[in-house]
Amino acid sequence: MAELVIRKMEVTDIQQVMEVERSSFKSPWPEDIFYQEVVNNDHAHYFVMEVDKKIVGYAGLWIVIDDAQITNIALMPAYRGHKLGEKLFQYIALQAMRIGVKRLSLEVRKSNVIAQKMYRKFGLVPGGVRKNYYSDDQEDAIVMWVNLK
Numbered sequence: 001m002a003e004l005v006i007r008k009m010e011v012t013d014i015q016q017v018m019e020v021e022r023s024s025f026k027s028p029w030p031e032d033i034f035y036q037e038v039v040n041n042d043h044a045h046y047f048v049m050e051v052d053k054k055i056v057g058y059a060g061l062w063i064v065i066d067d068a069q070i071t072n073i074a075l076m077p078a079y080r081g082h083k084l085g086e087k088l089f090q091y092i093a094l095q096a097m098r099i100g101v102k103r104l105s106l107e108v109r110k111s112n113v114i115a116q117k118m119y120r121k122f123g124l125v126p127g128g129v130r131k132n133y134y135s136d137d138q139e140d141a142i143v144m145w146v147n148l149k
């Protein structure tokens with residue numbers, strides 16, 4: 001049986017995380033953003049998911065006082081559709097709840113119905129639209145959120 005681990009992201013993970021990132025987004029974040037997030041941003045909490053010691057996904061959130069914002073979540077294409085995204089989401093939502101945040105929110109591309117469907121399973125609902133939010137193609141972002149308390 002495969003060994004599944006979710007743990008904090010370390011600087012030494014960034015090369016592997018970049019593979020997840022490049023295979024998941026048409027405008028991937030550059031490596032230095034991950035570096036900033038992991039090393040310099042006290043509000044940022046990043047986690048990786050490993051299957052048999054190989055990083056297959058990652059997720060991050062910013063926690064500022066009562067609010068948690070999920071910055072990103074992604075799995076390598078070959079590992080999608082097996083409830084791993086759901087496990088990872090549940091894990092980071094639990095981290096936020098343990099810290100005591102009251103609200104969880106995120107932005108998601110209007111066209112990304114798969115991710116929206118997963119977020120709805122966790123009670124997130126659309127709260128508004130940020131028009132032309134994504135700088136690469138001006139796609140709108142849907143803001144989704146849930147009260148945790």
Ligand SMILES: CC(C)(COP(=O)(O)OP(=O)(O)OC[C@H]1O[C@@H](n2cnc3c(N)ncnc32)[C@H](O)[C@@H]1OP(=O)(O)O)[C@@H](O)C(=O)NCCC(=O)NCCS
Pocket residue numbers: 024025072073074075076079080081082083084085086087107108109112113114115117118121
């Ligand atoms: C979004 C993502 C993390 C989901 O991870 P996943 O492991 O594939 O999803 P899971 O197998 O855990 O499924 C969780 C739920 O997502 C939805 N979902 C997953 N795959 C789906 C598909 N092909 N079609 C429709 N809904 C789907 C379903 O609601 C599913 O629950 P259900 O099976 O009970 O219906 C993954 O698809 C991914 O990495 N996508 C690319 C990056 C991305 O878009 N990230 C989100 C940025 S906001």
